[in-house]
Amino acid sequence: MRIDVLTLFPEMFTGVFGSSILKHAQESGIVQYRAVDFRAYADNKHRKVDDYPYGGGAGMVLRAQPLFDAVDDLIKDEQKRPRVVLLCPQGERYSQKKAEQFSKEDHLILLCGHYEGYDERVREYLVTDEVSIGDYVLTGGELGAMVIADSVTRLLPGVLGNAESAITDSFSTGLLEHPHYTRPADFRGMKVPEILLSGHHKNIENWRSRESLKRTWERRPDLLEGKALSEKEQKWLDEFTRKE
Incomplete structure (x- = not known):
C-alpha cells in the first residue's frame, strides 16, 4: 500500500512514520509513506498557496491549483484513481469502519489544510472523501492524517504480530x-x-x-x-x- 500526505509541514511526519509499527510496516515493504510539501507545486515565484476569499471575510483560503497539480503528479503513472481524502471539520466522522475501507485500497492521498479552509473546487472536483477525526478544530490536518495512517496501517496483513489483534480491538x-x-x-x-x-x-x-x-x-x-x-x-x- 502507498500513503501520500500533502502537507505544508512534511517534517511533522518524520517521527510518526519512522517509529513503532509504522516504521516496521515500511521496512517490511508492506506500506510506503511519503509526506509531500504541496507548496512546491504553487505556480508563482513566491510559492504562495493561499489567497484572500472572494466576497471578503477573515482568514486565507488554500488555492485549488497547487493541490490539483500535486495530486495529478502523484497519480500520473496510475491507471486507477486512488482515494483522495480531505481532512476537514465538515467531513464524515472517522471510524473503524472507515479505516477498514481505506485499508483495502492500494493508494491513499491525504490532504492536510491550514488557514481558513479550501477553495470549494477542491471538495467538488478533486477529493473522494472528506473526513474529520472529531468534533473540534485543529490548526491543520496533519494530526488527522497521522491518525488515519496509523489506524489503516495496523489493519494491513502482516503488520501486527498477531493477526487477531486488529480483529478483536475496540470498535472492530x-x-x-x-x-x-x-x-x-x-x-x-x-x-x-x-x-x-x-x-x-x-x-x-x-x-x-x-x-x-x-x-x-x-x-x-x-x-x-x-x-x-x-x-x-x-x-x-x-x-x-x-x-x-
Missing part, C-alpha cells in the same frame, strides 16, 4: 474491548478474575464477550443503538439494566 466488533490482565495474579491485593486463571477457554470467551458488552453499555451506550444482539447478549443487557 462494534463493541468496546473487554478488560485485560497480566501477571502477577495478585497485585497489592487486587486480584485477576478467577475465570481467567481457570484454563477453561469457552468460559473465558463467554466472560470476555459479556464484559465487552457491559463496558460498551456503561461507557458508549450509543454504540448499541440499532445493533443486532444475540439472545445471550440481550439477556446480559437486560441483567445490566435491572441492576442499574
